[in-house]
Amino acid sequence: MTRIAVIATGGTIASTATEGGVVATRTAAAVLEGAVFGDIEVETHDLMTVGSYRMTLGHLRLISDEVDGLLRRSHDPVDGIVITHGTDTMEETAILLDLVHDDERPVVLTGAQRAGDARDGDGPRNLADAVLTAASPQCRGLGVLIVFAGRVLPARATRKVHTTALDAFRSTACGAVGTVADGTVTVDAVPRRPRPIPRPTAAFDDTRVDLLEMYPGADDVLIAAAVSAGARGIVLAGTGIGNANPVVVTAVRGLVGTDVAVVLSTRVPEGPVQGVYGDGGGADLVAAGVPTASGLPATQLRILLALWLSENKAEPDRVRSMIAAHADIAEEDNKEE
Structure with missing residues (x-):
């Protein structure tokens, strides 16, 4: 059975409406509640619960450390990783992870434009698509990906291009590498990636x-x-x-x-x-x-x-x-x- 680890960091996908505005509050298990992934086994990891507009370089390093630890785990190894993340600075976390990624297994970031308690939220679909992408053999060797609104995008040069639209992300250099539709992942292109560089140390934070x-x-x-x-x-x-x-x-x-x-x-x-x-x-x-x-x-x-x-x-x-x-x-x- 394919095993995918979901690392929760907060963001709109984990947010609910409060008197002080929309705030990240939900755990990974809550975000995944009710989701069915067929023969894919999903394990959850609550790393942090923050809006990505509050993130520092230290937060980004912690995410990198968590990814590295899961990929190095020898017992119950994972076949891929999904990170739920706020959309505001997803592009920054994605490029850091991609710059240092030296493993064939996919690392996929996703999130939502509408809060987790919204009736017409886009989080569940994005999360399901991300898990399918992380589990897909086609996505091995593609590096770090962003999956959003049915598109599979390379971390490199992908950025948020709209504040509220559901298809908020676009690669400004090479376009999407694939799509997810009706539970099927299709890969059309392989992104060119430079050789990985050393992972961040505590010196990165400051x-x-x-x-x-x-x-x-x-x-x-x-x-x-x-x-x-x-x-x-x-x-x-x-x-x-x-x-x-x-x-x-x-x-x-x-x-x-x-x-x-x-x-x-x-x-x-x-x-x-x-x-x-x-x-x-x-x-x-x-x-x-x-x-x-x-x-x-x-x-x-x-x-x-x-x-x-x-x-x-x-x-x-x-x-x-x-x-x-x-x-x-x-x-x-x-x-x-």
Whole structure:
């Protein structure tokens, strides 16, 4: 019999309405109540019960530790893992897990857009689809997946694209890898994944990496504040193809070669990041020594940078090599930094 472990972390799928708003309160057993999975045996693990908007890097590491422990368990081994999670930061947890995943067995994240006590909730269907996906032989070797609204999505480059729609997630780089319909999992594509990197240690919890979005009139104040607060890294979500302005370029130029790593991303959902424009644009940032990253959205790039900086120094050449190997989808994805 196939055995799937369900790790509950909270989120809307585990939430109920209270006087103070919708709050995560339900256990894994409560979330699974009444569900039938045929010949799939499901075991539950209550790890935490929080809204994902409250999560820290420490929470993400705890989830990673739980996954690792279950995959290493020798007695009653599991065939796959499902994680119920809030949708707000599911993309961050998914990429952390995928970056370090070195096992053929699927790890699947899912959740809900409607509270657990809603009459027309989407949680039960998403959870059933996730369990089927985690149990499917077709999904072995695909890495970490997000299953939502009948779609099977790769962790890499998948992000929440709508605040309330039931089909809230989409991969901005390569699309879905499959579907779940009428109890059948169909896989149409195999996502390219870079070689796994070491799992997070306790140092990850306190590795500060700030995400700064560019906008008309942006200056160096937030950059200076991030450095003053102890940031080990800064992800610049530039406008368009990856642009800023002369004030920001000057501030960033002063950080290149220090113990603060700066990486250029974009606030635009899709498309490459390139140094094309001068006069404060991406060409100036690249000329200053800032690496660009196109394969991951800025939210996921921040997790990668924090994971890497938690165990490495911000040496420009090594940061650039790491970004090329793990943040950009290219033929070189399997190179080691």
